[in-house]
Amino acid sequence: MTKSELIANLAARFPQLVVKDAELSVKAIIDSMADNLASGERIEIRGFGSFSLNYRPPRLGRNPKTGSKVQVPEKYVPHFKAGKELRERVDLVE
């Protein structure tokens, strides 16, 4: 499912709204989640999961083209942990 399919599905769920409302809603939700993560805040969606940042310490890497060593600075990377309901619903394997 892509973002445009998600928008179409939501628009179908809310016949009283115009498609533009679904589109703006999806954009607002995604932008807000990205902004909050970038500002170091957690996101907790009950039944879905949580997003947080994981720390990666600085390390010595290599340029794969030239083989020369490069210092890779410390950084934070986004991390997602699925919530209970999502975990249980996707794990319906026999």
Place this chain on the structure above:
Amino acid sequence: MTLTKADLADLLFEQVGLNKREAKDMVEAFFEEIRTALESGDSVKLSGFGNFELRQKSERPGRNPKTGEEIPITARRVVTFHASQKLKLKVEEAYAGDRA
């Protein structure tokens, strides 16, 4: 300060102009659509944010950390999230320099 569904609903009320009821339902439906897609085995690609994918894990040996007893971790299907390049960069740039 943690972002929750209530915060997102407030945002849709203020920014998109949905009424309170619609805003709450829209946020719930947003996550339900993603859960439904994943449940049916479909991955979800939200450009500018990231992709939710499914991985099949085979059974592996595990241990009860309290008792030390060995118990197998059963085969399962799990969700993984890969942040988009755009989101990764946004996070890295926000932290570059400060928090050193």
